[in-house]
Amino acid sequence: MNIGTRKILDRSFTAVGIGSIVVMAVALMIVVVPIITNGIGAVFFTGTVEHRKMLFSEFKRGDSENLSSEVASSDRYRAKVYGMLTGFEAELETMAPEKKAEYKAKYSEVKAALQALLGPFPGDPAPMLTRFKYGQTRWEKAEEKLHDLLYESKWDNSNPDVMAKEYFVSRAIGFQGTSLVKLFPYVKDNMEKLLLPEFTFYWGFITDSSVDSHFFGGIWPEIQGTFFLAVGAMLFAFPLGVVAAVYFTEYARPGFLNSMLRSANSTLAGVPSIVFGMFGLAFFINTLKVSESKSVIAGALTLAIMILPTIIRAAEEAILAVPKTYREASLSLGSTKWNTIATVILPAALPGIITGGIISLGRAAGETAPIIFTAAVSVGSAIGLADVFSSPTPALSWNIYNLASEHEAAAQIRHVQYGMVLALVSIVLMLNLSAIVLRARISKKLKG
Template identity: 35%
Template structure:
C-alpha cells in the first residue's frame, strides 16, 4: 500500500512545488521590473528641490511664494559672491585677451580725453607716445610666459605711477591692472596658461550648470540654461564635474584609452581659484538651500522645451484622449464583428479565412500599424476627405481641411483602434460563444428576435469576457508608441483643443527622452516619471474596468 501511494504523493508534491516556484518567479520578476521603475519614477514627484527649482517654478509656471524666494535668493547671492569674485580674479590672470582689450580701450579713451582737454600739437604726441609705451609694456606682460620678464615690464609701468600727467585720466587704470596682474602672475604658472584657460572653461561651465547664469551675464535664450541645478541629484552630479576633471589618456600605444579622474583642486593649486572648490563643497547647503519637495503639480504642469523642467500634464491628457477615442472606435466595432462571426454566420470557409486574418492581425508588430496609419489615414484618407468636405461639399473650413492633412489625434486613435481591434474581436468572440445556448433558447422561445436576444441576453452574459478583452486592449492602446509615432504624437506643443490636432503622449514622451541627445542622462527623473505615470494610469483604468467586470459577473452569478 505504502509503495503505491508514495509515487503519487511525490508527483503531487512536485506539481505543487513547480506551481509555487513559477508563481514566486513571476512575482519576483514583477517586483524586479516594477519596483525600481516606480522608485525612480517617484523621484519626479518627491525630491530635494533647490532654490533654483523654486525660482524656476515661480518664473515659468507662476507657482510659489515670490517674497520668500526673493529673500532666499538674496542670501544665496551673497553666498555665491565669493565664488564669482574668485573666478573673476582668476579670469583676469588667464584670460589676458580680455585684459588686453581693456588696456587698448583705455588707450583709445585717453586719446579722446586729450583731445577733449584741448591739448594738441607736440605735447599731445608726446603724451600719447608715453601712454603707448605703457600700453605696449602691459601688452608684452600679458603675452609673455616668462615670469621675470612679465614682472620687469610691469615694473616699467608702475614706475610712471607718480607721473601727474596720468592722474585722473583713463590711463590711471593701467596701474591697478599692472598691480593686480603682477600679483596674479606671481601665483600662476604662466607657462601653463593654455591648460588653465581650457580647464577654467570647464569650471565655468560646471558653475553655470550649478548656479545658472552668473551676475551680469545676459539671460540665455533657452529656458534650460536660465536655471542652475534644480534638484539635489543634479547638484551632486554637477558638483562632481566641478571638483573632478575627466580625461581620456593613452597609457600605451594601441591600447584603448583610459579615463583618468583628477581633482581640479590640485590642478588649480596656488591660484585664485583654489579655495573655490573647498568653499563650494562645504557650503553646498547654503548655496542651494535644498528642501524636500512634493511636486504634485508634476501631473498637471506642462513642460519646458527639451523636457528639462515641468511635468507631464499634457502627456496625461493626450494619452487619455488617445485611449478614449481609440476605444470609442474599437469597442463597438469589435463587439459587432464578434457578434457577426458568432451569430450571423455558420462555419464556412470565408469565416474561417476571416478568423485567421484576425488572429494574424493580433500578432502584427505595432510599427506596421503605425506605418499603415500614416500611409492610409494621414497621407491618403484624411486629405481626400478634407478636400472633398472643403472643396466639394463646403462643410469643412479650409483650416480643418489643412489639419486633416497632418498627423492628428483622430488618425492616431484610429490607428490604435485598429491595433487593438483583433484583440477585442477575439476576446468578444470567445465570450459570446461561451454564453450557454440555454440563454439564447430562452430568449428565442419567448419570441425575441436575433437582435433583441443578442442585446438583452447574450451581450450581458458575455460582458465579463468582453471586458477582459477591453482591459487587455486598453493597456495596449495607452502604452503603445509605434502606432502614434507618425500619426499624431508630438514631443512638444500646446494642449490640443480638437481631435484634429496632434497631441503629446506619455509613451511618446518617454520615448522622445530616451532617444534625445543626452536627455535621458540629464533628466532621468522625467522619463521614469512618465513611465510611472503611464503604469499608474493604466493600472487605474484597469482597476475601473475590472471593477465593472466584477460587477457584471457578480450580477450574472446572481449575487
C-alpha cells in the same frame, strides 16, 4: 530507473515549473521596481532654490516674498563665490604669459562647472535657452555638478587590452598657490546655503507642460495625447467590435465564409504593430487624406484597427459565457431574436465586454509603433479637442522613446523619462488591474 530517482525527477520537474513562474514574477519585479522608485523621484524630490525660481518665472507659482528672501539669502553666499572669481581673474592678469594660458584653460572649466551648478553669473547676458537660465533644480543633480566642479575626470589608457578606466583628479591641486584654491572647500561646505535644498512635492509634473524640451516642467501634453489617442481608438473600435462579436456568436453559420472571417480576425491580431503604422501612413494619410500629415485622428484610426481583434474576441467570449437559460427564457416569453440580444444577452455580457474594452484601452495607450508615422510628435504643447483632426500630438509612449534615445541631453533628464514611464505603466496597469477585479466579480456572479 529506481524509484528514488524517479521521485527526484518528479520533484525537480515540479521545481522547474514553479521556478519558471517565480522567474517571471521576479522579472516583472525587476522591471517594475526601478521604474516605480525612480519614477516617483520626478514628483517627490529635494528641490533647490533654483527649482522655486524656475517655477515662479515659468509658471507664475510660488510665494514671491518668500522666494525673494530665499534668493537674497543664497545670493549672500553666492556673492562670495563670485568675489573669489573676480579676485582670481585679477590675479590671472599679473601672471607670466605661459602660466596665464595654462590657468586660463583650467579656469574656464571651473567657471563652466560653477555655471551649471548655480546658474548664469550676475551681469552675464541672459541665455537664449531656458535650460541655461537656472542652476540645478534638483539636489542630487546639484551634487553631481559639485563633483564635476571639485574633480576633473580623466581616462586611463595605459593598458591597451582593457577598456579605458575613468579616474578623478582634484581641481584644487591644479590651483595650488593661487587665490582660487579657497573656492573649492567654500562651495563644498556651503552647498546647502548656496542652493537651499528643501523637500518638494512637484504635482506640476503631471499637470504642467514642458519647458525647453522637458528640461523643466511636466508631462501634461503627453498624458493628454495618450488619452486622446486611446479614447479615440476605442470610440471607433468598441462599437464595431461588439457588433462583429454579436454577428459571430449569434448569426454566423459555420461554413467557408465564416472560417474566412475568423482567419482574417486572427491574422489581424498577428500583424506586427509597425506594419499597422505603415498601413496607417499609406492608407489614412497618403490615400484617404484624413489629414494633411500626422494627426490624432489618423493615429486613433490606426490604433482602432490594431485593437479591433482583441475587442471582438473578448466580446465573443463574454457573450458565449452568458448562460443558455437566459436566452431560452427570453425566447420562450415571445421576444424576437434581436430583442433577446439587445435586452437580455448584451446587458448580461456587458461587464465581460467592458473588461475586454478596458484591456484594449490599455493596449492602445501603451502602443508606440503604430503612432510613430501617424500621430506622434516629439515636442509640442497640449492640443485642443478641435485640433484632433488636423494636428499631431505628443504621446507618453512615443516621448519615452524620444527622450531616452534621441534627446540631445538624454542622460540629464533621466528623472523625466522615469516619470513618464511610471505614468504610462501605472495607467496601463491600473486599467488592467481594474479589468482583473471586474472579471473576478463577474465570475463570482455567474457562479451564483
